[in-house]
Amino acid sequence: MSSPAPTPAPESSPDRPAGTTTQRRRIPGVAWAVIAVIVGLLALVLAAQFLEGDDALADTAVETTDSGETAATPEGTTSDAEDGAAATAAEGPREGELPIVRRDADDPMAIGSVDAPVVLVEWIDYRCPFCAVYSTEILPTIEDEYVASGQVRIEINDVSFFGDESEDAAVAARAAGEQGKYLEYMTVVFDNAPSSGHPDMPAEKLIAFAEDAGVPDIEQFTADLDREDLHAAVQESTATAQQLGVSAVPFFAIGTESISGAQPVDVFRQFIDARLPEAS
Template sequence: MPETPPITKPRRRDLTLLGLAVLLAIGLVVVLVVRQGGSDPEASSSPASAMSAPSAAEASATAPIGPLGDLARRQADDPMALGSPTAPVVLIEFADFRCPFCAQFGRDTKPVLIDRYVNKGVLRIEWRDMPIFGPESMSAARAARAAAAQGRFWEFVTAVYDKAPARGRATLTTEALRGFAATAGVPDLARFDVDAASVDFDDAINADLQEAQSLGIPSTPAFSLNGEPVLGAQPTDVFTAMIDNLAAGGPANS
């Protein structure tokens, strides 16, 4: 019976490399399966999620996502959002009502973006609370959500920012916030007073704040345009250029 030839060093090395290649291939397959199966745990267990997911996915299909990831919530009934849930570009705004630069963006840039993009279905703006300038910031965030509960959130934002000082922090007392609610046309001010004084909105406000902190956002205003970070109240043309690029299917900064 012929003897089996001994395994030489070159053959041993080749077998070792082959084994490593097989293990690497198996590992890659496992990673891909885990990513596909675990990217959205609700999608496989909830028929409603499976039906609603394509609209959000289709909305951002033509626009790349930046390093912050897809932060958009795209809730159709969100009173703190402007624009279509299926808009291809989503601007996330992290803001504090006492921040003068947030007010500057609200007065100078946001109206341009609404007219040029939101009203045409290209852009969606979603608000995130980032109350970092003390108790009055938190009180203002509660008051804004009290206004949102009556469908007057953005009117309240405009009322506050229209009266914001050019420098320094706005003084937002309980009386001032109620005045802004009246200016914004909140229909039931008695209900507003109760809602604004409660802590019912605190979990949602703190969730926004924690999201900002997890992203490493240092100050307000801060923005995400399809996951591309923008810090500070940049000139309007910075935002329009990025939105134009994303809407055309290219990178935000080209």
């Protein structure tokens, strides 16, 4: 079954910082002003090399808009990872990987071997209908064909692009994860998602999802829904995504390349296969 095709629309990206200068005549100290401008421009160039532009992380993505509409955005690439200083560490990104790659063996928000040559980083919003399509129709194939064989590890990053209830749902998934049921909770949420629109996520629904996912201590789970540290973690994850230029979900990156949207599974196969030789 092929995934829904989003309707093309103009691209939208987070605003980039930009500096402007005003020429002045016969003002003492103008040389210092020029130097300051040059330094500022150099800083922007370095930042641009990391982020590769505000629109670098988009490819037929599901655009997040206040109206809840979806739209497609053009192709782009993610930034280069930091140098390979962490490549020899047991955890953290390896050379050529995004700095946010975790490679933590105890990470509840990850699927697959910590030593897999390829890490597929994904961003999801629990109220995003196309994230549900990806989770239910595409992810199982990736797990069967790549994760089970140890070739690919998937690391999940949650965002709250669709409001407070997106944050509440992400907190609920993290609370389930603290009881060893993050992936089970994610599966239940997306299995129950409507075919379109952004579902409401009241507390009673989040608790019912936990029961269906087999979270053992529902009382503790319910209390954790109000934990400030879990809410702060989701907010930080959302801010990091926006800083990287991710403005639409679902979004995926391997190294410095990216795709997004609920693409057909063959698109994901091509995306992964092209990067396996580089990582091996």
